[in-house]
Amino acid sequence: MQPEFCTLPWQGGSVHIELAWVGVDDAAAPLMVFLHEGLGSLAAWRDTPEKLCAACGWRGLVYSRPGYGGSTPRPHAQAWPLDYLQRQAWELLPALLQALGVQGRYGLFGHSDGGTIALLHAARHPLTHSVIVLAPHIMVEEFGLASIREARRQYLEGDLRSRLARYHADVDSAFWGWNEAWLHPDFGSALSLGAISLELKHIRAPILAIQGQEDPYGTMAQIDGIAAILPATELLKLPRCGHAPHRDQPQRLTEACQAFSRRCLPPLPPQRDLP
Template sequence: MTIEFVDIVVDARRLTIEHEWLSPERRDQPLMVFLHEGLGSVSMWRDFPAKAVDALGWRGLVYSRPGYGRSTPRPSDEAWGPDFMHRQAQQVLPALLQALGIDAHRDPPWLLGHSDGGSIALLHAAAFPAQVAGVVAMAPHLFVEELSLASIARAREAYLHGALRQGLAKHHADVNSAFWGWNNAWLSPAFRPWDISDELGTIACPVLAIQGEDDEYGTLAQVRRIAARVKATTVLPLPECGHSPHRDQPERVISAVSSFVQPGR
C-alpha cells in the first residue's frame, strides 16, 4: 500500500487528504473513486477496492475524508451540521479531484460509496450530473430512520464503554475526530428531518443501489427511494447481509458491480 497526501483548500482552509492510487498504470482505463462509510478510512476498506478494480481492469482512487484516517482531523470544537455530507459532495470531493489532476468534465469517474459515502456519491452525482459516469451506492442513507438512530446510539455506548474505540484507533490518527464528528452529527436533533430524496432527480448516470436485508443501519426503503427518484437505477437486495456488503459478500458485490459497469462482458 502506497499512501500519498495532497493539499486542498475548502472555505479558505487548507486540508491534507490521505489517498491511495490503485493500478495507476492503467491510465487509459476508467477510474473508480471509493467513498468510505461514516467511520471509515483508506485502511478500513482493506483489500476490497484493489480486488474490485482488478476484476474490472480499471484504475482506482481511495481517500480518507477530512476528519478521518490520516487526513486533516476535525478540530475538537467543530460540530458537523446536517449539511456535512453535502459539503463533502459539493466542496471536498471536487477540490480533491482537481488537486489530483482528474478532469471530470473530459473523463467522468465512477463512484462507489458505502453508507455515508454512498450518500455523498449520490449528492455529488446530483450536483455535477455531467461529471459522473455512474454510481454504486452500498447501504446509502437518503433519510433518517429510527433503526439507524438506534444503531448509532448503540455505537456511542460501544465507543464509550466497549472495544469500538480501540478498534477504530488502528485506522484513524485522531480517533475522537472521526467518531464524534459522525456520531454527534447523526444524533443531533437538527439532523432528524434530514432527507436528500428530492435532490436526486438531477442524477443523469446509472445507479446500482445495494442493500443488505439484515442491515442494522437502514432498510430497503432507502434504495427503493433511489429507484423512485432516479430512472436508471438497479436495486440489489442481498439476503444474509448486514451494513457492509463489501465485507459480508465481497464476491457477490464485485460480480454485481462488474455486470453493472460492463454489461454484456
C-alpha cells in the same frame, strides 16, 4: 495501499488529504472514486478497492475525508455542520479532483455516508459516468438511529474505540464528528427524503444500489427510495448481509460490479503492438 497526501483549501484554512491510487495502471481505464463510510478511512477499506479494480478493470482513487484516517483531524471543539454530506459532495470532492488533475469522466463507489456523498455529487456533476452505492442513506430512519446510539455506548463502554483506532490517526475526531451529527435533533431536516429527492432526480448516470437485508443502520426503504426517484436504478438486496456488503458478501458484490461495469462502461481499447 501506499498513501500519499494532497493539500486543499477547506473551511477557511487548509487540510491534508490522505489518498492512494490503485487498480489498472492505464489512463484509458475507467476511473472509480471510492468514498468511505461514516467511520471509515482509506485503511478501513482494507483490500476492497484493489480487488474490485482488478476484477472490473478500473483505476481507483481512494481517500480519507478530513477528520478520518491520516487526513487532517477535525478540531475537537468543532462539530460537523448538519449538511456535512452535502459539503463533502459539492465542495471537498470537486476540489480534490481538481487538485489531482482529474479530467474527463469518473465513477463513484460509495459506502454508507460515502454512498450519500456519491449520489449528491452525481446529481450536480454530469461527468460522473456511473454510481455504485452500498447501504446509502437518503433519509434518517429511527431504526438506524437506534444503532447509532448503540455505537455510542459501545465506543464509551465497549471495545469500539480500540477497534477503530487502528484506522484513524485521531479516532475521537472520526467517531464524534459522525456520531454527534447523526444524533443531533435537527439532522433529519438536513438529510430528509424531500431534500434529497430534489437532488437525486438530476442524476443521469446509471446507478447500482446495494443493501444488506440485515443492515442495522438502514432498511430497504433507502434503496427503494432511490429507485422510486430514478426507476432505472438497479437494486441488489443481499440476504445474510449487514451494513458492509464488501465484507459480508464480497463475491456477490464483485459479480454485481463486474456485470454493471460491462453494461455501463466502455471496454478498454485493445493494445496495439508498436510498428
